[in-house]
Amino acid sequence: MKFDRRRFIKRLLVAIASVEALFLIKGGITNKARLSEDKKLIRVGKSDSYEKNQVYPFLSHHFYLKRFEDGGFMALSIKCTHLGCVINHNTKTGGFNCPCHASQFSPKGEVISSPATRPLDYYPMTIKNGELYVDTSVVKRRKSFLKSQLTYV
C-alpha cells in the first residue's frame, strides 16, 4: 500500500474541522440554554417595595405578583385556566376576571364563577440576597389554594 501524503493531510484536516464543529455546536447549545434559563428567572426586587394586600402586574412576564395580608407572596399566571385568555385584575374585589367567557377568580386565584374549573396557575418564587425572583420556567397547577404556595421573606 502506497502512502498518499495529500490524502492523509486532507483527511486529517477534515477530522480536525469536525471536532471543532462539535465543540462549537455544544458550546452554542449550552450558552443558549443558560440564556433562556436566566431570562425566565425574573427579579422583582425587595419585598418591602410591595404593600400588603396589593397586586402588581408583570404582564410582559405573564404574571401578577400578589402580596397577601400576612406578607406572603404569590406570582399568579395571567392565563385563564378555561381557555387561556389574559385575565384582568379586579381592583374592587381584589380578584381577577376573564374577559373572554366571564370566569371570575378570588384574590387567591380560586374559581368563583365558571366556566373555569380550576384555580389560576402560579410560578414558584425564590429569594436570593434579600431579593425576590419569580421562576417563569415552571408553571404550577393546583386544585385549591394552600398557604404553602406562598413565599415568605
Ligand code: FES
Ligand atoms: S378563557 Fe377565560 S373564561 Fe374562557
